[in-house]
Structures are given as structure tokens and as C-alpha cells.
Amino acid sequence: MASLSPPEEAAASYHRRHSKRYPSNGVESVSEFAKRPKIISPPPKPSNFISSSEIESEFSHHDPDFARINNGSFGCCPSSVLALQRDWQLRFLRQPDRFYFDELKPKISESRAVIKRLINAEHDDEVSIVDNATTAAAIVLQQTAWAFREGRFDKGDAVVMLHYAYGSVKKSVEAYVTRSGGQVIEVQLPFPVISADEIVTRFRNGLASGKANGRRVRLALIDHVTSMPSVVIPIKELVKICREEGVDQVFVDAAHGIGCVDVDMKDIGADFYTSNLHKWFFAPPSVAFLYCRKSNNGGGGGAAADLHHPVVSNEYGNGLAVESSWVGTRDYSAQLVVPSILEFVNRFEGGIDGIKKRNHECVIEMGRMLVKSWGTQLGCPTEMCASMVMVGLPVCLGVASDSDVVKLRTLLRERFSIEIPIYFRPPEEGEIDPIAGYVRISFQVYNKAEDYHRLRDAVNQLVREGFKCMSLSS
Amino acid sequence: MASLSPPEEAAASYHRRHSKRYPSNGVESVSEFAKRPKIISPPPKPSNFISSSEIESEFSHHDPDFARINNGSFGCCPSSILALQRDWQLRFLRQPDRFYFDELKPKISESRAVIKRLINAEHDDEVSIVDNATTAAAIVLQQTGWAFREGRFDKGDAVVMLHYAYGSVKKSVEAYVTRSGGQVIEVQLPFPVISADEIVTRFRNGLASGKANGRRVRLALIDHVTSMPSVVIPIKELVKICREEGVDQVFVDAAHGIGCVDVDMKDIGADFYTSNLHKWFFAPPSVAFLYCRKSNNGGGGAADLHHPVVSNEYGNGLAVESSWVGTRDYSAQLVVPSILEFVNRFEGGIDGIKKRNHECVIEMGRMLVKSWGTQLGCPTEMCASMVMVGLPVCLGVASDSDVVKLRTLLRERFSIEIPTYFRPPEEGEIDPIAGYVRISFQVYNKAEDYHRLRDAVNQLVREGFKCMSLSS
Numbered sequence: 001m002a003s004l005s006p007p008e009e010a011a012a013s014y015h016r017r018h019s020k021r022y023p024s025n026g027v028e029s030v031s032e033f034a035k036r037p038k039i040i041s042p043p044p045k046p047s048n049f050i051s052s053s054e055i056e057s058e059f060s061h062h063d064p065d066f067a068r069i070n071n072g073s074f075g076c077c078p079s080s081v082l083a084l085q086r087d088w089q090l091r092f093l094r095q096p097d098r099f100y101f102d103e104l105k106p107k108i109s110e111s112r113a114v115i116k117r118l119i120n121a122e123h124d125d126e127v128s129i130v131d132n133a134t135t136a137a138a139i140v141l142q143q144t145a146w147a148f149r150e151g152r153f154d155k156g157d158a159v160v161m162l163h164y165a166y167g168s169v170k171k172s173v174e175a176y177v178t179r180s181g182g183q184v185i186e187v188q189l190p191f192p193v194i195s196a197d198e199i200v201t202r203f204r205n206g207l208a209s210g211k212a213n214g215r216r217v218r219l220a221l222i223d224h225v226t227s228m229p230s231v232v233i234p235i236k237e238l239v240k241i242c243r244e245e246g247v248d249q250v251f252v253d254a255a256h257g258i259g260c261v262d263v264d265m266k267d268i269g270a271d272f273y274t275s276n277l278h279k280w281f282f283a284p285p286s287v288a289f290l291y292c293r294k295s296n297n298g299g300g301g302g303a304a305a306d307l308h309h310p311v312v313s314n315e316y317g318n319g320l321a322v323e324s325s326w327v328g329t330r331d332y333s334a335q336l337v338v339p340s341i342l343e344f345v346n347r348f349e350g351g352i353d354g355i356k357k358r359n360h361e362c363v364i365e366m367g368r369m370l371v372k373s374w375g376t377q378l379g380c381p382t383e384m385c386a387s388m389v390m391v392g393l394p395v396c397l398g399v400a401s402d403s404d405v406v407k408l409r410t411l412l413r414e415r416f417s418i419e420i421p422i423y424f425r426p427p428e429e430g431e432i433d434p435i436a437g438y439v440r441i442s443f444q445v446y447n448k449a450e451d452y453h454r455l456r457d458a459v460n461q462l463v464r465e466g467f468k469c470m471s472l473s474s
Numbered sequence: 475m476a477s478l479s480p481p482e483e484a485a486a487s488y489h490r491r492h493s494k495r496y497p498s499n500g501v502e503s504v505s506e507f508a509k510r511p512k513i514i515s516p517p518p519k520p521s522n523f524i525s526s527s528e529i530e531s532e533f534s535h536h537d538p539d540f541a542r543i544n545n546g547s548f549g550c551c552p553s554s555i556l557a558l559q560r561d562w563q564l565r566f567l568r569q570p571d572r573f574y575f576d577e578l579k580p581k582i583s584e585s586r587a588v589i590k591r592l593i594n595a596e597h598d599d600e601v602s603i604v605d606n607a608t609t610a611a612a613i614v615l616q617q618t619g620w621a622f623r624e625g626r627f628d629k630g631d632a633v634v635m636l637h638y639a640y641g642s643v644k645k646s647v648e649a650y651v652t653r654s655g656g657q658v659i660e661v662q663l664p665f666p667v668i669s670a671d672e673i674v675t676r677f678r679n680g681l682a683s684g685k686a687n688g689r690r691v692r693l694a695l696i697d698h699v700t701s702m703p704s705v706v707i708p709i710k711e712l713v714k715i716c717r718e719e720g721v722d723q724v725f726v727d728a729a730h731g732i733g734c735v736d737v738d739m740k741d742i743g744a745d746f747y748t749s750n751l752h753k754w755f756f757a758p759p760s761v762a763f764l765y766c767r768k769s770n771n772g773g774g775g776a777a778d779l780h781h782p783v784v785s786n787e788y789g790n791g792l793a794v795e796s797s798w799v800g801t802r803d804y805s806a807q808l809v810v811p812s813i814l815e816f817v818n819r820f821e822g823g824i825d826g827i828k829k830r831n832h833e834c835v836i837e838m839g840r841m842l843v844k845s846w847g848t849q850l851g852c853p854t855e856m857c858a859s860m861v862m863v864g865l866p867v868c869l870g871v872a873s874d875s876d877v878v879k880l881r882t883l884l885r886e887r888f889s890i891e892i893p894t895y896f897r898p899p900e901e902g903e904i905d906p907i908a909g910y911v912r913i914s915f916q917v918y919n920k921a922e923d924y925h926r927l928r929d930a931v932n933q934l935v936r937e938g939f940k941c942m943s944l945s946s
Contacts, residue, residue, distance in 0.1 A: 328608030
């Protein structure tokens with residue numbers, strides 16, 4: 001296997017670029033952003049941590065022209081992990097039969113063991129590796145559909161989900177739950193969010209609806225971090241409420257999970273939990289895990305033993321983890337490279353927890369910088385953000401619809417080489433000149449302050465030009 | 475994008491190695507095997523066809539120690555295609571949002587259009603790209619499962635399949651059809667096979683069983699080329715019989731399809747047809763297509779097919795649903811048009827390759843049969859690029875675990891990769907051949923691969939080897 005190979009650039013370029021880059025190795029460097037503008041001499045760097053120039057080299061395959069402020073959508077993967085992934089691909093291609101018979105399963109088990117430790121699961125059996133959270137959702141919801149179809153759940157029993165659930169997951173609920181006779185209840189959440197209490201209250205009400213007229217709530221599907229608009233949901237509290245209210249199963253969709261928020265299975269207490277590894281854990285596209293608690297809560301036949309991968313192979317019936325480890329001839333290299341990713345993150349001070357912490361501090365810092373410049377606001381309290389935050393756009397831009405934000409996003413991409421997702425927040429009755437457009441900024445280790453300065457300046461330029469969204473052609 | 479780049483080696487190495495290699499460029503070279511051993515001067519090589527040394531270079535990433543006689547299981551992918559695949563991967567990684575918004579869908583549509591032309595489908599809409607035939611089977615069978623569950627099919631209505639259907643497909647039938655109340659009928663096929671008529675007769679009987687007691691046969695699931703034991707099934711005739719007998723839907727599982735047999739959708743006439751591209755069409759792992767006939771025969775309808783991994787494209791038709799199943803590496807799907815360029819470097823393109831593979835695998839099969847004193851598992855016209863060759867009876871193959879252990883022995887002791895099949899003896903047979911190897915032939919194979927197999931087995935025979943001596 002190729003080993004991680006730091007580039008030849010060394011301290012010289014590090015010092016040269018330091019004032020424009022977020023350094024990787026220490027909390028105290030955050031002060032650079034707080035007391036700006038000021039060039040601080042870097043603290044003595046422990047030589048075993050990854051350097052800024054090494055980070056730059058690891059992500060040198062990113063388009064250098066772009067301010068890439070959207071790690072949340074597609075994640076990122078460092079070159080050294082990509083190289084190791086290629087090694088796995090070539091290993092299979094070299095002698096596929098031998099690889100299949102001798103190496104594939106043990107190596108996937110190793111990846112599962114690494115994930116199990118990372119997420120504090122009880123048993124390796126609880127960890128299945130799948131392509132992405134979308135696949136995990138299909139697995140859990142297909143099980144729910146069978147339960148309705150086979151009469152273990154009654155027609156009209158409810159599945160409760162958040163209104164801000166991801167679009168693909170909503171479709172999956174339609175395809176599996178609605179189609180087999182389940183009732184779907186969407187809990188409306190406020191946005192902007194003032195406090196976690198608002199979310200808790202509305203969720204309780206949603207559960208109460210689900211239980212009206214003697215029905216049961218068979219599944220609660222809750223995002224750990226919603227996608228658009230992005231907010232960290234008080235997941236532990238909601239899981240507890242579900243238990244109190246007799247919900248059969250709780251499924252947490254943490255597409256933004258590992259590497260973004262704290263992911264501790266025993267602490268969170270859900271029945272099912274899925275998270276992508278390619279968004280915030282530096283895996284190549286794509287790989288995710290689906291955790292299924294062994295001592296499964298609740299009746300209704302929704303036991304973890306009834307979960308199956310929808311792509312059925314000869315491993316059918318051997319448990320979801322084993323079924324998922326063989327879904328026909330595929331490229332499993334993204335799954336096989338997982339142990340190596342742990343080595344990569346541990347080159348950073350504090351490992352993945354250190355990265356999470358610094359990402360959070362920087363994204364808040366950058367968010368506040370933008371708010372101050374644009375005269376707007378963040379979409380939620382900072383304690384309800386992880387490594388992403390919603391930042392209001394100036395009202396004068398005239399955002400007034402979903403298509404406005406799509407076109408504005410395209411404009412930022414094509415004219416300013418800025419990649420940033422934008423959200424349309426419909427005005428509510430009685431509001432006067434509310435902020436209707438929000439950008440979702442992400443911060444990951446490859447980001448630099450200048451990325452956000454470019455965004456700040458681009459929007460300010462549009463404001464100066466008197467730009468209005470309605471002027472954009474369809 | 476990197477362009478296909480032939481290596482620096484040229485005619486010199488070609489001539490040096492020619493006598494030991496199957497050349498790529500002409501039917502007449504087959505005669506080299508027929509009248510062996512003889513070194514024939516190569517015919518004048520049209521300079522635009524791929525050379526033997528170029529082929530060797532394209533597959534230089536294969537383990538050189540191994541006689542790789544099992545293209546059927548995992549296929550192969552030339553280095554130039556792998557390089558183009560990496561280009562696609564890097565293109566996405568470089569700026570994934572822009573790639574997703576601007577390039578992904580149009581490029582997948584291009585791949586679908588290439589496949590549509592290759593398989594003689596009517597519309598691009600009929601072609602969906604999925605990971606592999608296993609996924610395609612899940613898509614079709616899930617639809618069947620819903621139809622039972624939602625009362626469009628009656629409990630006890632039948633799905634008819636071949637006993638030699640692929641293991642994963644059988645499990646899929648259990649998971650979706652049996653579970654939702656359908657009855658499954660497995661048609662037993664003879665092996666060894668004497669003629670296609672035997673298969674047709676047994677299939678008719680299988681359909682008749684399915685229709686007994688006023689039931690309907692809702693789905694016939696037929697392999698185009700069975701996996702183990704490998705035989706080309708007379709698919710056109712079986713589809714016709716299905717139509718005559720009022721079968722709702724016919725689903726052809728051609729995991730070994732494109733690049734192995736003739737794949738012509740209008741000619742075959744099935745409702746659903748799936749084939750892997752990574753087995754015999756040089757795609758990277760992994761990519762397959764699922765064809766769904768637009769003017770669909772019978773109930774259910776192609777409109778009711780959905781990819782089980784539901785995304786925001788749900789309801790936009792299977793082809794569009796399959797083009798986005800969440801964040802994934804779609805590079806194997808995107809590289810399909812480039813594969814066509816690769817195969818067209820061979821004389822006759824994919825048809826030329828198929829033809830020569832067939833002629834060579836039969837040639838090698840006969841060579842082995844002659845040396846071992848055994849037989850082929852079916853008539854040569856019922857083979858494509860794979861053939862079952864009987865192992866000497868004296869090796870004492872007597873169970874499934876025997877052939878597994880024998881396969882491992884061949885791999886570990888002789889560096890030969892070959893799948894083996896246990897054919898249980900039938901009543902009344904005396905000393906039947908109970909073990910078969912399935913040999914494949916693909917463009918990277920050489921006569922010496924099969925000579926090594928021949929010699930290894932002969933050595934085991936000389937040593938008085940018996941399968942029962944292998945530890946568990």
C-alpha cells in the first residue's frame with residue numbers, strides 16, 4: 001500500500017501563507033480571526049502534526065479557482081486516502097477471485113470494527129456499511145413497509161418525521177410507508193430557530209398527532225443535523241421523548257454525522273442511526289454506516305433481525321451487516337479504506353474531535369464576520385450549529401422564491417467562482433421585510449479565511465450594483 | 475481526459491511472443507490452435523488494430539503469476555479504461571457541485587444512448603444503468619412483490635425460474651416473491667446437455683405446472699447464459715413459449731450478456747433484460763444495464779419499476795431514478811462511451827471479440843477433453859465464451875466441498891484460477907464425470923494458460939490424487 005507522503009514544501013511556505021490560512025494545530029490560533037486583522041507568529045508547531053502546506057497538498061486536486069464553501073453537500077477526500085483507495089482497487093483487479101475469497105470479508109469486518117469503536121456501539125454486528133445515508137434510509141423504511149404489508153402494523157399507524165427532512169428521505173417514506181398504508185406526519189420546525197426548546201415542543205405535538213385516535217407511532221425519523229436549512233437537532237432529548245411516548249422505533253438520519261457532531265450510540269439511544277463518512281470523515285465517495293441497536297426497543301416486529309439490504313445476494317438471511325458486505329460485484333474500495341482514514345485524521349491535533357471543534361469555531365467566526373458585513377443574522381444560536389451555519393443574505397437582493405436562490409447560487413458559481421448552497425425561507429404572515437435568503441456556509445480543514453472574504457465581497461458587490469433576483473432570467 | 479495511449483513496445487515483441495499468444499487480429503490465426511504445434515508467421519497486420527503487445531500492456535495489472543481462466547466471474551478492465559475512469563473520479567472530486575449540476579446527468583444519458591444502440595433497444599428510456607445484475611434483479615422482483623402485496627397478483631400465482639439460476643437471484647426471489655405470497659417453480663435442466671430441445675421441453679413443463687389449478691404465471695425468470703454449470707439457454711424460443719402460454723412478464727438475466735452472446739432486444743423480445751458490462755464488456759467494476767420494454771406485455775408495467783434506493787428522483791422513471799441514488803462514485807457508468815472506443819480497436823469490434831473468444835474457448839476445451847479423456851458439458855453451439863470441461867473421474871470428485879477444495883488447491887499450488895462445479899451423479903450412472911471446470915476465454919488469455927491447467931490436472935492424476943484426501 002502507498003503510505004501517506006507529505007510534500008516537499010516545508011516551514012518556509014507555512015510562514016509565508018500563515019496569515020491567510022487557518023492553521024491546523026491549536027485552539028489559540030482561533031484568536032487570529034477574533035482580533036483581526038493581525039498577523040500572529042505561529043506557536044511552536046509540534047512536528048508530528050500535519051502542517052498547513054501538507055493540508056494544502058492533500059487537497060491540491062480541488063479546483064484552485066473556487067471558494068469551496070460547501071463541504072456539507074459532497075464532502076472531501078485527501079489525496080493520500082485517494083491513493084490508498086486506488087491501491088485497493090488495483091488489488092482487486094489484479095486477482096479478483098483470490099481477493100473475493102480471501103480478503104474482502106475480513107477487510108470489511110476491520111472497517112466495521114473501526115466504525116464501531118468510533119461511534120461507541122456495543123457490538124460489531126450492530127454496524128453495517130452501505131453506500132450512503134440514502135441507502136440506509138431505504139433499508140429501514142423497507143422494513144417498515146413489510147410490517148405494514150404483513151399486518152404487524154395497522155393501516156393508519158404513523159411515521160413521524162421532520163418537515164426539514166432531506167428530500168430523498170421524504171421520497172423514500174412516500175415510496176415505502178405511504179404506499180403500504182402508513183400515515184406520515186411532518187413536524188414543522190421554526191426557522192430561524194431561537195432555541196432548542198421550540199423544536200422539542202413542536203416534536204411533542206407531532207407525536208401527539210400521531211397517537212390520536214388510538215393509533216401507534218411506529219417510527220420516528222429524526223435528522224441529527226438537518227440539511228436545508230441546517231440546524232443541529234436536540235436528538236438526545238427527542239429520543240427520550242419517543243421512548244416516553246411509546247414510539248416503536250427511532251431512526252436518526254445523521255447524513256451529517258461523524259466528523260460533524262458527536263456520534264455516540266449508547267449516549268443517543270436510537271434504534272437505527274446512519275451517517276455518511278464521505279461528508280465529514282474524509283472518505284472517498286461513497287461510504288456510510290447504518291447502526292442497528294441489538295437490544296431493539298419496541299414491538300411491532302420491527303426488530304433489527306428483519307432488516308435486509310434491498311439488493312439481495314446469496315448472503316440473504318445472514319444479518320444486515322453480512323448482506324451489506326456483498327451486494328454483487330462492486331467496487332468496495334471506499335469501504336476498505338476506512339481504517340486508513342483514521343490514520344489521516346489522527347495526524348491532526350485532537351484527531352477527529354479536534355477537527356470538529358476547530359471547524360465549529362471557525363464556521364461561527366466566519367458566520368459572524370459575514371453577518372456583521374451584511375447586516376443580517378445567523379439562522380440559529382451558535383450552540384445549535386456544528387460545522388455549518390446558515391447566514392442571512394441582505395434583504396435588498398430581493399430573494400423571493402426557491403428558483404431565485406437556485407439562480408443566485410448559479411450566479412455566484414459562474415461569475416464569482418464561489419460554491420455555496422442557498423436556502424429560500426418563505427416569509428410568514430405579519431413579517432415585515434424578513435430575511436428570505438440564507439447561505440449555508442461549511443468549514444472544513446482545507447478552507448481559508450479568504451474563501452469567506454470572497455463570499456462577503458461578492459455579495460457586497462451585488463448589493464452595490466443594486467442587484468435584484470428578479471432580474472435573473474429563468 | 476487522458477487518451478488511449480499504446481505502449482512503446484512494437485512489432486519486435488509482437489513477433490517474439492506470437493507463437494505463444496492468441497493474436498488479436500484475424501480469424502485465420504485460429505488455425506494456429508487447430509494445427510498445433512506450429513509457429514505461423516503472422517499475417518500482415520493492419521496497423522490500426524490493437525496489437526498483442528498492446529493487449530498485454532492493457533492487462534499488465536493482472537497478476538502475471540496466474541493462469542487467469544475465469545473471466546466469467548469478475549471480468550476484466552483494460553488500463554486505458556481504468557485511467558479514464560480515474561479522470562472521471564477526479565473531475566467529480568475537483569468541483570463536485572458543478573459536476574453534479576452540469577455534467578452528471580447528461581453524461582449518464584450519453585452512456586445510456588451508447589448502450590441502447592449496442593443492444594438494439596427502441597428508446598433511450600428503456601435503458602437504465604445500475605450497479606450489477608444483482609441490483610437489476612432486485613428492481614424487477616420488488617415490483618413483482620408489490621403486485622402480490624397490493625392484490626394485482628393472486629396468492630399462489632407463480633414465478634417460474636431455472637434451477638440453475640444464480641444463487642443471489644434465487645435469494646432475491648425468496649426475499650420478494652415467496653415472502654409476498656407468490657409460488658416459485660424451479661425448472662430442472664439436464665446437465666450435461668445434449669441439445670437445446672431438452673431445455674425447451676422441460677421449460678414447457680415448468681410453465682404448465684405454474685398454470686395448474688387456474689393459476690397464472692406472472693413472471694418467467696430465465697438466464698441467457700447460466701452461471702454454474704454454464705450453458706447458453708435458447709432464450710428466443712423460451713420467450714416465444716412464454717408469450718404463447720400467457721406469461722405476464724419475461725425477465726432475462728444475462729449477467730453474462732453483452733460481449734458474450736448476441737444481445738438484441740427486439741430480436742429476443744423480453745420485457746426485462748439485464749446484463750453486466752464489467753464481465754465481458756471491459757467496464758470497471760461495476761456497471762450493468764436493465765432494459766425495460768416500453769410497450770410492455772402484461773400487468774405491472776415498466777412504469778411501476780423503482781430503484782429500491784429511493785432518492786429525490788422517485789417517480790421520474792427508472793432510468794432517471796437509477797441515475798441518482800445518492801452521492802456515489804458514478805465513474806464506472808460514465809466511462810461506457812470510452813469502452814466502445816476500446817473494443818473498436820479490435821477487428822470486428824465486440825462481435826469480432828465474441829467470435830474469436832468462442833472459437834478459442836472451444837479449441838481449448840477440446841484440447842483439455844482430449845488430454846483428460848473426458849467431455850464437454852454441452853454441444854459447442856450452446857457455448858459462448860465459456861465452456862464446461864469434465865475433470866478426470868479418477869480425481870474422485872464427490873461433493874460441493876470437494877470442488878471448492880480442489881479449486882483452492884489449483885489456486886494455491888498451481889496459481890491457476892478456475893471455478894469448479896460438482897455434478898451429482900444420477901441413478902443408474904456408472905462412474906459418471908462428477909467434476910467440471912468452467913473455462914473462460916477473453917482477449918488477454920493465452921494458450922499456455924490452458925496448457926498449465928491441462929498439465930496441473932494431469933500431474934494430480936499421476937500422483938494418484940483423490941479429493942477425499944483434502945482436509946476440510
